[in-house]
Amino acid sequence: MLDLRRDPLGTFRNAQRTHGDVVRLKAGPPGLRSVFHAVFAPEDVQQILASQAANFRKDHPFYEEVRQSFGNGLLTSQDTDYLRQRRLVQPLFTKRRVDGYAAAVATEAGALADRWRTARNDTVDLVPEMNRLALRTVVRILFGLDAEEAVAAIHRCAPVINAYVVQRAYLPVKPPRRWPTPGNLRARAATDELNALCDRIVADRRAAPRTSHDPHGPSTPHVPSAPQVPSAPGSPHGRTADTPGDGHGDDDLLSLLCAAGNAEDGSLDPTEIREQVLIFLLAGHETTATSLAFTLHLLARHPHEQATVHAEIARVLGDRTPTAADLDRLPYLTQTLKEAMRLYPAAPIVSRRAVDATEIGGFRIPAGADVVVAPWVTHRNPALWEDPERFDPRRFAPEREAERHRYAWFPFGGGPRACIGQHFSMLESVLALATLLRSYELEAVDQEVPVAAGITLQATGPARVRLRPRDGAGE
Known part of the structure; x- marks a missing residue:
């Protein structure tokens, strides 16, 4: 347990190398010992x-702590709650809709470059700088405004809640959240x-x-009832859910969440909207x-790779602002991003x-057993x-990706x-x-x-x- 609390990434990696x-793994003191299984091979992931996703649920204590802190949004919900939420939220994340947010991304990245x-x-x-950039971008896309109040509150509260969730996840005995301990009080205030x-x-x-100029008012998209919806046809009236934002102020994600609904699933109530917003934020x-x-x-540590990326950006963009169409025109930059996500998966x-x-x-995994998969280990x-x-x-490169198992690289998870x-x-x-690399060359100060x-x-x-x-x- 001490190894897992001090260095879970190293502990899992050593487990794979050795066993x-x-x-x-058995962790914790006698009488309070936890037993769980770590799985690293792509076919097993x-x-x-x-392939057996229905047999492996988010009932793990870690997800229960996340659920208690952030609510029952898409990250933590299960069963009919999850399927209903996914059907309602999926139209907000179709490719055409997401491509409509490219201008907001470019605006925030350009402001940082300036x-x-x-x-x-x-x-x-880069750690606080990219945190601020990503947060400002998602706030602009969620709320359709430059919400400094939201940015400041999240910067202030999120680290408190994150630390609290992780600490409780590893405790063999968890004091009730309602007890007035200093940790509980800090986390409750932040939440x-x-x-x-x-x-x-x-x-x-x-x-x-x-404020849309749609004469029929807000559209109510009909979404098929399948748990994974590749695309969502819109309402026969007015703007469809798949249409990029029209710039009139009602096409941010929050407005779309408030308007989302269909005959089968109804709509999201204010608490459900808040829980989805918190997860997105x-x-x-x-x-x-x-x-x-x-x-x-x-890239700052590898000048040759940085030069290759700079050359591609200069060739594709010149002096213009990048758009969604450039995603497919910047293959080496995309490969660089994927390689960074291999080495540093955001969900390790x-x-x-x-x-x-x-x-x-x-090996036999018993019913009720906790199971862990680790991109951090499989990717290495x-x-x-x-x-x-x-x-x-x-x-x-596409030909090398095609040779590998689908789950040799899974920074976004997989399955349903x-x-x-x-x-x-x-x-x-x-x-x-x-946007940033078009304006700057980077030289690493910290090597690790x-x-x-x-x-x-x-x-x-x-x-x-x-x-x-x-x-x-920038001239």
Whole structure:
């Protein structure tokens, strides 16, 4: 238990090296001992996340702590609650809808590039800088405004809640949350502040008249009842759910959440909307911030790869602002991002609980057993990745990706619970990286960045780089 609390990433990696791809771990003092299974081989990960996903539920204590802190949103809900939420929310994340958010991404990334240009110090720490960029971007897309109040509150409250959730997840005996301990009181105050903020914004948005020029009013999209909806046909009246924003102020995600509904599932009530917003805010910005910070830092440490990326960006963009169409025109930048997500997956450990006894990798997993899959470990398995610690974006050339098992790389999870926002994350990351790298060359100050596993992967030290404006950029 002490090893898992001090260094869960190292503990799981050592378990795989020493014992193989299915490992039973026993942790904790006698009488309070936890027993769980760690699974690392891609084919076994696929079994847990995809082919037998119904047998591996989010009943793990870690998810219960997340559920208690952030509510029953898409990340934590299950069964009919999850299927209903997914059907209602899916139309907000179709490719066409997400592509409509490209301008907001470019605006926020461009503002950061301008701020760096006027900063006195030419050295920045990518960890807080990318956290701020990703948070401002998701706030703009969620709320359709430059909400400094929301940004400040999340910066203040999210670290408190995240630390509290992780600490409780590893406790063999958990004191009730209602007890007035210092930790409980701090976490409750932070949770109450975020809930009040979201409730106020949701109430204001529900009360505000829609400003769309659609003569039929807000559309009510009909969504098929399948749990995974590749696309959603819109209402026969007015604008469809698949149409990018029209710029009239009612096409941000919050407005769409408030308007979402269909005959089968009804609509989301204010509490459900708040819970979805909290998940989008916290999970959406922290994961993207991690990917951005480590991609830029890895490029700063590898000048040759950075030069290749710069050449591609210059050839594709020139002096213009990137758009959603450029996502497919920047393949090497996309490969670089994927390689950074291999080495630093934002969700390094994923937990489930087995419903029925089953066999994984030739070993019997009993009913009720806790099971962990770890992208951090699978992404570093030398049987899957040659020289796995080496940064090499060419691993993700299309022909090499086609040769690998689907679950050798799974930063977005997989199966029916795969991240609903993965296209949004890739779009945001590639366009933000293109905007920043078009303006700057980066030189690493810190060669290594220590990390730890929280709800998401956390940098525990700085990732400083020295900025050098590129010739002609920003003129």
